[in-house]
Amino acid sequence: MDIKNIFENNRKWVETKLGLDPNYFKQLSEGQSPEILYIGCSDSRVTAEDLMGIQPGEAFVHRNIANMVPNTDLNVMSVIEYAVRYLKVNHIVVCGHYYCGGVKAAMQSADLGILNPWLRNIRDVYRIHQQELDSISNEEDRYKRLVELNVQEQCVNVIKTAVVQREYRDRDLMVHGWVFDVHSGKLIDLKIDFPKLLKHIMEIYHLD
Numbered sequence: 001m002d003i004k005n006i007f008e009n010n011r012k013w014v015e016t017k018l019g020l021d022p023n024y025f026k027q028l029s030e031g032q033s034p035e036i037l038y039i040g041c042s043d044s045r046v047t048a049e050d051l052m053g054i055q056p057g058e059a060f061v062h063r064n065i066a067n068m069v070p071n072t073d074l075n076v077m078s079v080i081e082y083a084v085r086y087l088k089v090n091h092i093v094v095c096g097h098y099y100c101g102g103v104k105a106a107m108q109s110a111d112l113g114i115l116n117p118w119l120r121n122i123r124d125v126y127r128i129h130q131q132e133l134d135s136i137s138n139e140e141d142r143y144k145r146l147v148e149l150n151v152q153e154q155c156v157n158v159i160k161t162a163v164v165q166r167e168y169r170d171r172d173l174m175v176h177g178w179v180f181d182v183h184s185g186k187l188i189d190l191k192i193d194f195p196k197l198l199k200h201i202m203e204i205y206h207l208d
Ligand code: CO
Pocket: 041, 042, 043, 065, 066, 067, 097, 099, 100, 101, 102, 103
C-alpha cells in the first residue's frame, strides 16, 4: 500500500458509486439514520462495514483498542448517548476479535505507559472470571475465551448506562456481543441473553 495511491483510489471509488447511482452522494449528504451502533477494536484487520457487508449510512461506528466501554471514557460514553438518544439505533453491537493484541498485551507483565489504565479494564475482566479462565490449560484457548468474556463485560458496561436503560424501557433496543475470527473471517454471535442480563444488572445498577 502506497499512501500516494489513496487519492487515486478515492477518485475511482467516487466514480464507481456514481456509476451505480448518480444521486449516491447527494442522498448521503441528506443525513443518517443508522440502525446499528457498532463498537469494535481499532485493529486494522477488523473492519466494521466490510465484515458486516453493509454500506455507508447503515452503522454508527466507534472503535478503540480492545473494544472497551469504560464508564469514565467520555468518547465511548458520548458515542452511546448520541447513537441511542438522538440517532435512535435499535441495535448496539460490541464486537471483539480473536488474536486481539490489546487483550494479549493486558495479560503481560509489562509497563505500557498510558496504555496501563486502558488495559487495566481487561485485567478486571480476567479477575471477575479468573476461575473459569485459569481452568483452561491451552494458552490460545484461554486468550480466546478472555476475548469473549471481555465482549460480554463490555456489553454489561453498555447496559449500565442510563440512556440504554431508559430507551430500552420505551422502545425496541437490543445489545449484542459478537466476536470476529480473524483466522476464518467468520463473525460469531455470543448469543448474550440481553433481557436477562439487563434485569440482573439493573438490580444493582438501576439508574432510570
Ligand atoms: Co483488538
